[in-house]
Amino acid sequence: MTRHGNGFLMVTATGVDPQSTNTTQLLLFAEEPAPRTADLAVVIYPLRPRPGAAGDLISIGRDGRQDVTITDISISRLHALAKLAPDGSFLLQDMGSSNGTSVNGVSVPPRGAGLPVQLKPGDLIKFGQLDFTFSDAAALRDFALKLRG
Numbered sequence: 001m002t003r004h005g006n007g008f009l010m011v012t013a014t015g016v017d018p019q020s021t022n023t024t025q026l027l028l029f030a031e032e033p034a035p036r037t038a039d040l041a042v043v044i045y046p047l048r049p050r051p052g053a054a055g056d057l058i059s060i061g062r063d064g065r066q067d068v069t070i071t072d073i074s075i076s077r078l079h080a081l082a083k084l085a086p087d088g089s090f091l092l093q094d095m096g097s098s099n100g101t102s103v104n105g106v107s108v109p110p111r112g113a114g115l116p117v118q119l120k121p122g123d124l125i126k127f128g129q130l131d132f133t134f135s136d137a138a139a140l141r142d143f144a145l146k147l148r149g
Helices: 137-148
Strands: 007-014 040-046 057-061 080-084 090-094 101-103 117-119 124-127 130-136
Touching: 007 137, 090 101, 130 137
Parallel strands: none
Antiparallel strands: 007 040, 007 130, 057 080, 080 090, 090 117, 101 124, 124 130
16 A cells, blocks of 8 residues: 555556556556457556655646646646545545546536545546546455456
């Protein structure tokens, strides 16, 4: 848990370049893709601050200086912030992004305009035009075990 944290964003992507961001990526189905999903990969972004970062905020955005870098044109340079709450849950706040953030179809208020949204495993998060699933370490482990068969 200390290496990758306890929160993860999972997205199914096409044409993924494993060197395209500075975040850790786990590419599944890379060796033997199914015929209809040959270009698909599941990319998993750990929600954790960069090594040596001060504080407990996790920046999410397109800019390579963010803790979680998602290189998609619909993602703002600094799109959102996540924070690990004292109870171990994650809180999510939009940073006034151009294309918005939503959790389970409900808009996340920009910082200063409302309270952060608490994330739960299985929540569907939309950053810009990309859909992610939030997972904790236990749910991610179960997901990986199901893929192994």
